[in-house]
Amino acid sequence: MITTTPYWNPILETLDMERLQQLQLKKFKRIFKWAYDHSRFHRSLYDRAGISPSDIRSLNDIRHVPTVEKSMMRDIQRKDPFPYGDALCVPIEDVTEFRQTSGTTGQPVYQPDTWQDWEWWAESWAYILWAQGYRPKDRVFIPFGYNIFVAFWAGHYGAEKIGCEVVPGGVLDTAARLLKIQELKATAMMATPTYVLGMADAARNQLGIDPASLTIDKITCAGECGASIPSTKHRMESAWGAKVYDHSGATEIGAWCYECQEQSGGLHVNEGLFLVEIQDVDTGELITEPGRKGKMIITAFDRIAQPCVRFDSKDVIEWADYACPCGRSYRLIKGGVQGRADDITKVKGVLLSPSAIEEVVRGVSRLGNEYEVIVEKKGDTDRITLKVEFLPETQAQRVEIEKELTDQLRLKTNLRYNLQFYEMGELPRYEVKARRFKDLRK
Numbered sequence: 001m002i003t004t005t006p007y008w009n010p011i012l013e014t015l016d017m018e019r020l021q022q023l024q025l026k027k028f029k030r031i032f033k034w035a036y037d038h039s040r041f042h043r044s045l046y047d048r049a050g051i052s053p054s055d056i057r058s059l060n061d062i063r064h065v066p067t068v069e070k071s072m073m074r075d076i077q078r079k080d081p082f083p084y085g086d087a088l089c090v091p092i093e094d095v096t097e098f099r100q101t102s103g104t105t106g107q108p109v110y111q112p113d114t115w116q117d118w119e120w121w122a123e124s125w126a127y128i129l130w131a132q133g134y135r136p137k138d139r140v141f142i143p144f145g146y147n148i149f150v151a152f153w154a155g156h157y158g159a160e161k162i163g164c165e166v167v168p169g170g171v172l173d174t175a176a177r178l179l180k181i182q183e184l185k186a187t188a189m190m191a192t193p194t195y196v197l198g199m200a201d202a203a204r205n206q207l208g209i210d211p212a213s214l215t216i217d218k219i220t221c222a223g224e225c226g227a228s229i230p231s232t233k234h235r236m237e238s239a240w241g242a243k244v245y246d247h248s249g250a251t252e253i254g255a256w257c258y259e260c261q262e263q264s265g266g267l268h269v270n271e272g273l274f275l276v277e278i279q280d281v282d283t284g285e286l287i288t289e290p291g292r293k294g295k296m297i298i299t300a301f302d303r304i305a306q307p308c309v310r311f312d313s314k315d316v317i318e319w320a321d322y323a324c325p326c327g328r329s330y331r332l333i334k335g336g337v338q339g340r341a342d343d344i345t346k347v348k349g350v351l352l353s354p355s356a357i358e359e360v361v362r363g364v365s366r367l368g369n370e371y372e373v374i375v376e377k378k379g380d381t382d383r384i385t386l387k388v389e390f391l392p393e394t395q396a397q398r399v400e401i402e403k404e405l406t407d408q409l410r411l412k413t414n415l416r417y418n419l420q421f422y423e424m425g426e427l428p429r430y431e432v433k434a435r436r437f438k439d440l441r442k
């Protein structure tokens, strides 16, 4: 295997924009026709909108193709044939993989994949891991039982595809995982930011081990925005003495973007495998210019069992206004996924992004990692409560900390907060994915 190139796919990742767009059009037409021809759900959706595969002649035509929402998939899957409804595009005997969405609200959506789809998942993860410096010599520890959720299964297969050695760390508790990392001298790890920070605490407090003394030199994050929030990334990197990289993916979509070793403040969209469109949340207008946030509409070109064609992901993203020094032509989204369109709500008429609050809290060094945000209605006005924890021995500095926090919050979010301080360990802890933002007005 050639291990000298910095790109997993040196041709696609450096293709000029014109040829890349030609490829995207060709691949969009192919998957759109596949969905139209093989699924009653898709065909009736497109027929109702009066659009068929022969109407797609340019990338501009794509915006007339109706979007699909998660709630539609939920409805389909309650109907026959069991269990995927009539969105399934292959004979049921071709399905080799079952997964389901991991969201904490609503009925999960089932996700069937064929073996071809599964190889595609591993391929999409190979781009991510190669860009983050994974090579065949790496020993990768995955500190989770993967269960019916796709992310770490796909990360596992992607790492193997590259040639890494993979250690599945399910069933073990956190202390046993840390000891296994120490024993095997693992060099890389994949985890949610919540768990990366939780493991570092457990290493220090339960085992008396400095996590930075372990041999992990790179960590790939999944499941939460943290690795793209500078202050959270900094906390993880300094705790582990390792590089921490972000990526984003979803069960219904695939692993569609990744940070590279340059850590340039954005994630590359894998534009050879996916078409990403950004849409204004209020007007539905297509956003092509950098610096304007909108929600992502995404198509996976090569996934065939349950296709992802113009899926309304509700992820809020924006294009970056710079190119990455790594030389990839795949465009960057600035700051990664910035939240969910459902969560980025207006408070007192101001757009509030939960990740902006995280950036501030984790940037105050005398506060702990945990926090909680509660938005509620008091009379006619919105009130935001932010709960934070003091690090041990810092309570005497409360006045200073409160001032620093208030100033930073006003600067970064333009809002006032009702601040509540707690002692270390009083706020709820989350094992894998955290729910730290609660909007009680809904």
Ligand SMILES: [Zn+2]
Pocket: 260, 261, 262, 264, 268, 324, 325, 326, 327, 328
């Ligand atoms: Zn790059």
